[in-house]
Amino acid sequence: MASRTPSPTAARAARNPAPDRAGAAAGERPRRRLSVDERREQLIAVALELFSVRPPEEVSIDDIAAAAGASRPLVYHYFPGKQAIYEESLRRAGRELAGRFEEPPEGPLSERLYRVMGRYLDFVQSHGPGFAALLRGGSVAASAGTSAVIDEVRRAAHDQILSHLAIPSPSPGLRLTVRAWIANAEITSLEWLAERSVPLEELQLHLVQEFVAALTLTAAREPALAAELAAFFADERPDGPTGRLVRDLAGLFAVPGITEAVTALATAPSPSSDGPSPQATD
């Protein structure tokens, strides 16, 4: 079960630095206010908090030491360098994010996804600059290690969604739909972080509705999915994301011209070619 609130570890650790600067600076083991494991965890938590609010190139070992109330040599006692702390704190963040995708398989699917997206967007909001730096790539700290963390989180999201769809052998097309929608969620979150032009709740609703649309399009191409789609719609509720989408689309199709044009396309005599007309229009 996912925790529904962000883990307070990082914040707690940053507020309660252990005062062992002197001992560490002299090259000794840190005073036993924190055990070795605890100290390591504290450094990771402090680093994660710093990397969440600033891109990695703007966080130094000195910043991490200062936020942890530790000395530079102490930090180097635990980690060979900044990259190692960065990657370790990223792995923790990735694990926490992946945990937020977990959702009991109960209730209409779009409402489950809506709850998951709420937790995902909370994470995006609270780890904004670090999340952006990580996904935008091109950071000096990008590496095969950071890439592996991103891939791991994407795979967790993909697997969770497929498990909720409960389709025994998902087709390559359906898997691709899920992966493309995850990319959509990432890019949409990044844009939102940069501009914050709409309330987060709107984004949450739109992302879920885009998933419903993508699923419908996939079923339109793959007749084997039609029965699953029928079961999906039958389970949805009028006041959920799908119900609201259906009514928005119904409103759009009531606009003069749209239904007529679409009906003309739907009822045209079946064309003989099996591809779009190839002739150039220029």
Next chain:
Amino acid sequence: MASRTPSPTAARAARNPAPDRAGAAAGERPRRRLSVDERREQLIAVALELFSVRPPEEVSIDDIAAAAGASRPLVYHYFPGKQAIYEESLRRAGRELAGRFEEPPEGPLSERLYRVMGRYLDFVQSHGPGFAALLRGGSVAASAGTSAVIDEVRRAAHDQILSHLAIPSPSPGLRLTVRAWIANAEITSLEWLAERSVPLEELQLHLVQEFVAALTLTAAREPALAAELAAFFADERPDGPTGRLVRDLAGLFAVPGITEAVTALATAPSPSSDGPSPQATD
């Protein structure tokens, strides 16, 4: 106007290396078989070809020198190191790719986009491993410079699509739809490169249809776009990507259960809350 065929420069340059190894190895200027500019261009073309078929970490300065029929010192005479050649060849590739997005504003929109996607997917196919290494990130050669090239290509795609939509002041929501669809095209191309599980023409058609669906969803949320959407549909042809999508969806909605379930959602009494039902189902 975009060239419709890949530039043959790289292939030509790789097949006709200038035999100036001896002169360069002795530290002299290369023999004047190629001018300085020509030699630089040749090195970039050869490097681009290598970086297209292998990830950057698997291409060495020696590989570039050998493919160009040049010496290692000659390559260093023109470029400070591999990263500089990589970034320059990437800039060229980015410029070529951006050129492929250019399309005359004539004919139904989905058919224009279909032609653009054909050229884009040709590029993906012919630059596969390099394209994948670049977009997957986490390469040792990823940098702010390579990131800037990717951003530039995405911006060119975004601007071209908006210019074809011909909507005077695109809303933030519409811009986001375009950007998310570009991310979809990228991830779909990457998946295709890894598995090649469907014919490229199918991908080309599906991506265009997904754009049409995304545009429709955006208009469902933004009533100001409804008139533009009506004009878009009125311009489409039955045998184009949009016409085929409409018929596929009509076929899907003829499956028992789907129309009934969707109609029930559309005609339910308008719920009083303006958000999805918040109660947990567990």
